[in-house]
Every structure is written in C-alpha cells, then in structure tokens.
Amino acid sequence: MRGSVNVAASTPYEVLVEPALDLADAVSAISPGASGETAILLTDSTVGPLHAPAVVAAIQRAGWDVLDTVTVPAGEASKSLSVYEGAVRGLADAGLPRGGTLFALGGGVVGDLGGFIASSYMRGIGFVQLPTSLLAMVDSSVGGKVGLDLPEGKNLLGAFLQPRLVAANLDWLETLPASEVSHGLAEVIKMGLLAGGEFFEDLQRLLEAARVGDSEALQALILHSVRYKAFIVSEDEREAGPRAVLNYGHTIGHGLEAAASYDLPHGQAIALGMLAAARLSREKFDVDLIGLHEDLLRAAGLPLKAPMTAVQPVLAAMGRDKKRRGSDQAGTHRFILLNDVGQPQRDVPVSSAEARRAIEATIAS
Ligand SMILES: NC(=O)c1ccc[n+]([C@@H]2O[C@H](COP(=O)([O-])OP(=O)(O)OC[C@H]3O[C@@H](n4cnc5c(N)ncnc54)[C@H](O)[C@@H]3O)[C@@H](O)[C@H]2O)c1
Ligand SMILES: [Zn+2]
Structure with missing residues (x-):
C-alpha cells in the first residue's frame, strides 16, 4: 500500500513509508534531470550486510553513480568525532563532489551521523534518509535535527538539515530485533x-x-x-x-x-x-x-x-x-x-x- 507524507519544512520533502518500496522510483523522482547525480551510501555494520546491496542497486537503477559505501560500527558510539572524521575522509577519498548526495541507511545513529556529515562536508551536500529502525522511521528521520555526541554529553554537536527525501521500506523492519x-x-x-x-x-x-x-x-x-x-x-x-x-x-x-x-x-x-x-x-x-x-x-x-x-x-x-x-x-x-x-x-x-x-x-x- 502506498503511503507518504509531505513535510512542509523550509525546504519541503516527502516521507515515503511502504512495504516493498520502489526506491529506484523514489530516487528518480528527486532528480528529474536523471543523469549526472553522484552518491555515497553510509550504513552501519549490522544493517549494511542485510540491506545495502539492494539499496545500492536501486540508486543505480535510478541512473545515479554510487561512488562508495562507507560502513561504521553499529551502535551509539559511532555518533563520535573520531567516526565522523573517518567517514568524511571516506567521502573525500571517494571524490564525492559538492553537488553529491549522502544516503544514510540505518537507524537513528546512522541518520544523525550522516546528516551531520552532509551538513558540513564541503559546507553542505544533499542528504537522503533511509531509516531502517522503527525509531528512525517515526522520530529521528523527521524534523531536520542531526548531530553527534561528545564525551561530555549526548547530541552536543549538531545542525539543522532538511533531507531531499526520506524513504522507509517496511520490509527492512523484518530484520529489526523485537x-x-x-x-x-x-x-x-x-x-x-x-x-x-x-x-x-x-x-x-x-x-x-x-x-x-x-x-x-x-x-x-x-x-x-x-x-x-x-x-x-x-x-x-x-x-x-x-x-x-x-x-x-x-x-x-x-x-x-x-x-x-x-x-x-x-x-x-x-x-x-x-x-x-x-x-x-x-x-x-x-x-x-x-x-x-x-x-x-x-x-x-x-x-x-x-x-x-x-x-x-x-x-x-x-x-x-x-x-x-x-x-x-x-x-x-x-x-x-x-x-x-x-x-x-x-x-x-x-x-x-x-x-x-x-x-x-x-x-x-
Ligand atoms: N535527530 C533526531 O531528531 C533524533 C530523534 C530521536 C532519536 N535520535 C537519535 O537516534 C539514535 C537512536 O536511534 P536507533 O534507536 O535507531 O538506534 P541505532 O541506529 O543504534 O539502531 C539500533 C540498532 O538496531 C540496528 N538496526 C537498525 N535497523 C535495523 C534493521 N532493519 N535490521 C536489523 N538491525 C537494525 C542497528 O544496527 C543498531 O544496532 C540516538 O542516537 C538518538 O540520539 C535522533
Ligand atoms: Zn526520544
């Protein structure tokens, strides 16, 4: 069943929530010009092996060039400056240009980290949230808040960034622990x-x-x-x-x-x-x-x-x-x-x- 919400943020965007979501179609819809878009996929060590290959294939079917997949360890500890540094350097090494887009495939940790990377790499690139946990689908992927933890406290570093698209495939929840x-x-x-x-x-x-x-x-x-x-x-x-x-x-x-x-x-x-x-x-x-x-x-x-x-x-x-x-x-x-x-x-x-x-x-x- 189709399901979407249009978010009337400063830059409006669509949140899709569907079983068997057609991600290639959703990605095509945000790039009407089709060719020339480049992307990097950010994911974590648990979600990546389960769902990244199908996601990369879908982004490619939309005509995009996926330069690399950057994988961070699963868990809150990845919302840290050291993991941030490793990941942004991954973007730079892969040659992601200023007009590029980061896709964050994972729970709230990957979404918050990915959004902070997208808000700061080259002073801001495109960002797409692909939330895979229920919490990320209902909460962290909506609202534009992104950020990292410091040893002094959670979410002390952050930014506001509206994504180009939020796309949640309900089938991803089948692998989420109860x-x-x-x-x-x-x-x-x-x-x-x-x-x-x-x-x-x-x-x-x-x-x-x-x-x-x-x-x-x-x-x-x-x-x-x-x-x-x-x-x-x-x-x-x-x-x-x-x-x-x-x-x-x-x-x-x-x-x-x-x-x-x-x-x-x-x-x-x-x-x-x-x-x-x-x-x-x-x-x-x-x-x-x-x-x-x-x-x-x-x-x-x-x-x-x-x-x-x-x-x-x-x-x-x-x-x-x-x-x-x-x-x-x-x-x-x-x-x-x-x-x-x-x-x-x-x-x-x-x-x-x-x-x-x-x-x-x-x-x-
Ligand atoms: N930006 C916001 O507005 C906002 C709002 C609420 C929470 N948050 C942040 O979200 C984070 C928590 O998010 P979370 O609960 O999604 O944590 P998480 O990203 O750590 O995910 C929880 C665990 O589930 C695994 N997982 C996720 N999707 C899976 C799937 N489909 N199949 C199997 N395993 C899967 C992850 O690898 C991880 O081990 C916190 O850092 C919190 O600060 C942000
Ligand atoms: Zn909460």
Missing part, C-alpha cells in the same frame, strides 16, 4: 498520547499487531507519527517553543538514562518517564491516565518499573540536564504534562519533591 521494535513504539505511544483523536484510536487498536510486525499496522502508526511530528516541527522548525511537547516523558526519562549510565535503552527510559509524567498529571490536573499508560506500555512490550533503586542520581542527572539547557530556578523543573489525551500542557512547574515522588513510584523497590 526489543528495538518496542523501543520505537515508545515514541509512537508518546506521539499518540500527545495527538489524541484518530491517531490515538488507531494506536489502541493496532499497537499489539504492530509489535509483532504486522505491516499494515506498522504503516498506519508510522504514518500517523510522521504526520504528527512533521506538523509540530513545521510550526517550530528551529525549536523555539511548541516543539517542546515532543519531550513528553523525556525529562525524567533522560534522568533515568543518565543515572543508569546509558545502560537503560532510550525507549524504556521514556516509557518510564511517561508513566512518571502520568503520575504528575494526576497530581496537577486531577486526571488519571496511569492505567491507560500502563496498558499501552504493556502492549508494546515496554517496562513499568525502572531497574534502579535510588532516586537521588536520577534527580541529580535531571538537574545537570536543566543546567545544560540554561534553565533557571534551582529546584523547579518544567514538565510537559497531559491535561487529557491529546491535550499536552507545556511548561508546568514541578518541584523536586513532586518529581521525587513520581520517580519513586516508577523505580523498582
């Missing part, structure tokens, strides 16, 4: 709770089928997510305000991740962060969405309890996160909470004592 599907679903649940309406109804109806790999359920939920994120981002491309709702579950989630020295996967951390936010929402707005959150997380194979036992390191990490963002007022956190499904509230002040209680209820005791 745990990674669950992690991607955490972001889908987040956006469904924020969006409400038809998206939320479909989320409740299709979540279990999506979890076990049903292609139609996945396509429907991915398209809802892309449409929602694209809408939020188009309102606020440079992240001045409204885009902050996408941080639902991330305030405590980031604290949990950091307190666990990033041993806790992001999807699990934000699942728990959303549950804690649901508790805070109940305190602030007298609306009880906790059972609803628990049902959704369970259906997606996500945890309801954090593995750690101490609250203090989580609060300390949240404090550091806040400082990094340059916020004021020691002791008060600003949360995205839900007044109801589909009704996020930004900037709700939450005291450290309130945050502590919400975290306490979420960690294993």
Whole structure:
C-alpha cells in the first residue's frame, strides 16, 4: 500500500513509508534531470550486510553513480568525532563532489551521523534518509535535527538539515530485533498520547499487531507519527517553543538514562518517564491516565518499573540536564504534562519533591 507524507519544512520533502518500496522510483523522482547525480551510501555494520546491496542497486537503477559505501560500527558510539572524521575522509577519498548526495541507511545513529556529515562536508551536500529502525522511521528521520555526541554529553554537536527525501521500506523492519521494535513504539505511544483523536484510536487498536510486525499496522502508526511530528516541527522548525511537547516523558526519562549510565535503552527510559509524567498529571490536573499508560506500555512490550533503586542520581542527572539547557530556578523543573489525551500542557512547574515522588513510584523497590 502506498503511503507518504509531505513535510512542509523550509525546504519541503516527502516521507515515503511502504512495504516493498520502489526506491529506484523514489530516487528518480528527486532528480528529474536523471543523469549526472553522484552518491555515497553510509550504513552501519549490522544493517549494511542485510540491506545495502539492494539499496545500492536501486540508486543505480535510478541512473545515479554510487561512488562508495562507507560502513561504521553499529551502535551509539559511532555518533563520535573520531567516526565522523573517518567517514568524511571516506567521502573525500571517494571524490564525492559538492553537488553529491549522502544516503544514510540505518537507524537513528546512522541518520544523525550522516546528516551531520552532509551538513558540513564541503559546507553542505544533499542528504537522503533511509531509516531502517522503527525509531528512525517515526522520530529521528523527521524534523531536520542531526548531530553527534561528545564525551561530555549526548547530541552536543549538531545542525539543522532538511533531507531531499526520506524513504522507509517496511520490509527492512523484518530484520529489526523485537526489543528495538518496542523501543520505537515508545515514541509512537508518546506521539499518540500527545495527538489524541484518530491517531490515538488507531494506536489502541493496532499497537499489539504492530509489535509483532504486522505491516499494515506498522504503516498506519508510522504514518500517523510522521504526520504528527512533521506538523509540530513545521510550526517550530528551529525549536523555539511548541516543539517542546515532543519531550513528553523525556525529562525524567533522560534522568533515568543518565543515572543508569546509558545502560537503560532510550525507549524504556521514556516509557518510564511517561508513566512518571502520568503520575504528575494526576497530581496537577486531577486526571488519571496511569492505567491507560500502563496498558499501552504493556502492549508494546515496554517496562513499568525502572531497574534502579535510588532516586537521588536520577534527580541529580535531571538537574545537570536543566543546567545544560540554561534553565533557571534551582529546584523547579518544567514538565510537559497531559491535561487529557491529546491535550499536552507545556511548561508546568514541578518541584523536586513532586518529581521525587513520581520517580519513586516508577523505580523498582
Ligand atoms: N535527530 C533526531 O531528531 C533524533 C530523534 C530521536 C532519536 N535520535 C537519535 O537516534 C539514535 C537512536 O536511534 P536507533 O534507536 O535507531 O538506534 P541505532 O541506529 O543504534 O539502531 C539500533 C540498532 O538496531 C540496528 N538496526 C537498525 N535497523 C535495523 C534493521 N532493519 N535490521 C536489523 N538491525 C537494525 C542497528 O544496527 C543498531 O544496532 C540516538 O542516537 C538518538 O540520539 C535522533
Ligand atoms: Zn526520544
């Protein structure tokens, strides 16, 4: 089934989400002049052997010259300056010209690294995202944020770059481990709770089928997510305000991740962060969405309890996160909470004592 979303960014682009996606056709569509386009494919050591040969063949069928495939190790550690250096030198060695295009085939790591390379190599070249993880399809490939980690913190180096095209072949998800599907679903649940309406109804109806790999359920939920994120981002491309709702579950989630020295996967951390936010929402707005959150997380194979036992390191990490963002007022956190499904509230002040209680209820005791 065909499926696409047009993203109304400063430079508009199309996001295609389809089973058996015709990539040659999609690539031809962004280069009407046909001949003369050159490309390099960036991928990682897990995704490359599985999917790169077919992707290279498709780009060639579109009449493009694929100069090389650059492969980086799978995993977050590849969003580093040393891997960046190796990869950009790979582009230079292959002779990728200023008018060239980098195709990033992989999860959010390859997308973020590839986008940062494309934004900086020769002051900017073309960029195409070929997201292969569920998280990359619903979240990281949409919105134009790209970047690298530093030893001092995640995503400290970055740029905004709109791709020429985002093309997601649902068949790629067949090789994605089940745990990674669950992690991607955490972001889908987040956006469904924020969006409400038809998206939320479909989320409740299709979540279990999506979890076990049903292609139609996945396509429907991915398209809802892309449409929602694209809408939020188009309102606020440079992240001045409204885009902050996408941080639902991330305030405590980031604290949990950091307190666990990033041993806790992001999807699990934000699942728990959303549950804690649901508790805070109940305190602030007298609306009880906790059972609803628990049902959704369970259906997606996500945890309801954090593995750690101490609250203090989580609060300390949240404090550091806040400082990094340059916020004021020691002791008060600003949360995205839900007044109801589909009704996020930004900037709700939450005291450290309130945050502590919400975290306490979420960690294993
Ligand atoms: N730019 C943004 O707006 C944005 C938003 C959210 C997250 N992110 C970033 O995304 C990254 C996380 O993305 P991720 O969860 O995709 O991680 P990832 O890229 O590390 O992928 C997860 C794992 O799955 C493997 N994989 C991916 N696709 C596969 C497939 N089809 N078959 C088999 N294995 C496959 C990868 O090799 C990797 O081992 C983080 O670095 C995060 O900061 C960026
Ligand atoms: Zn996230």
